[in-house]
Amino acid sequence: MRGRFITLEGIEGAGKSTAMEMIRQHLEQLGVDLIVTREPGGTPVAEKIRILLLDKSNTSIASDTELLLMFAARAQHLDELILPALEAGQWVLCDRFTDATYSYQGGGRGIDKQRIAQLEQWVQGELRPDLTLLLDLSVEQGLMRAGRRGEPDRFEQEPSLFFERIRSCYLERAKQYPERFRIIDASQPLDQVQQQINKQLDNHLSHVS
Ligand code: Z5A
Numbered sequence: 001m002r003g004r005f006i007t008l009e010g011i012e013g014a015g016k017s018t019a020m021e022m023i024r025q026h027l028e029q030l031g032v033d034l035i036v037t038r039e040p041g042g043t044p045v046a047e048k049i050r051i052l053l054l055d056k057s058n059t060s061i062a063s064d065t066e067l068l069l070m071f072a073a074r075a076q077h078l079d080e081l082i083l084p085a086l087e088a089g090q091w092v093l094c095d096r097f098t099d100a101t102y103s104y105q106g107g108g109r110g111i112d113k114q115r116i117a118q119l120e121q122w123v124q125g126e127l128r129p130d131l132t133l134l135l136d137l138s139v140e141q142g143l144m145r146a147g148r149r150g151e152p153d154r155f156e157q158e159p160s161l162f163f164e165r166i167r168s169c170y171l172e173r174a175k176q177y178p179e180r181f182r183i184i185d186a187s188q189p190l191d192q193v194q195q196q197i198n199k200q201l202d203n204h205l206s207h208v209s
Helices: 016-029 044-054 063-089 098-108 115-124 139-147 160-176 190-208
Strands: 005-008 034-038 091-095 130-138 181-185
Touching: 005 016, 005 098, 016 091, 016 130, 016 190, 034 063, 034 098, 044 063, 063 091, 063 098, 063 115, 098 160, 130 160, 130 190, 139 160, 139 190, 160 181, 181 190
Parallel strands: 005 091, 005 130, 034 091, 130 181
Antiparallel strands: none
16 A cells, blocks of 8 residues: 655744654654655755755855756655655655745745646646645744754745745645645644644544554
8 A cells, every 4th residue: 555645844943843753753653664854855866956955155046946956856856765665655754845835936936836836747747745734833933933043044044024925825725725734833832733743643544544
């Protein structure tokens, strides 16, 4: 049986890295054979593309270049890691996926969503996540948390309006695809965020088995 594909999304400072670890622990305790990965990245070549994308000295990257690099990294990631794992029956937990492209390059940079949809179809075919956990909180709170982490990367240097557009786009997508999106209130203290996430994972598992 094909494995399940779970993605985690949210604006800067939403707590994805923290949540990834909680999810990994919870699923492994339940006996799930799990691979944990991230985008952009996840394979040696895709990680090199990630470095290009996050390097804040690359001030002249055009929006279309950014979009194509995201999908180039994704094509490699799918070919080398995600698809073989799913086909082998493993579950894949991925820190960001194509909803981030719709939200950052579509919502944030203003690229036409139809163009993103064409690339999505080309690179992924019919593959979509089975479950997407969206960590949602205000931009103000997210940027305050992210600010505690030191040097900002190329995206983190953007103004708060950029992240407002990204958050709106994520929330629109959650409305558009209610069958796979679950919104987690990430403004809550960590133990409550963990409870919300575990509840959604248990619910998802109960429908799989
Ligand atoms: N990007 C894109 O544009 N298009 C795409 O298609 C894709 C990506 C796939 C890299 O992503 C960049 O790529 C990203 C979007 C773009 N933009 N940037 N930058 P990334 O996921 O690697 O980068 P990130 O958003 O900065 O994620 P992060 O570093 O993993 O941060 P986070 O997961 O949102 O937060 P965190 O490190 O877990 O938590 C931040 C701080 O808050 C930390 O001190 C925690 O201890 C604290 N925290 C977390 N949760 C809580 C709660 N509940 N209460 C209090 N404090 C908390």
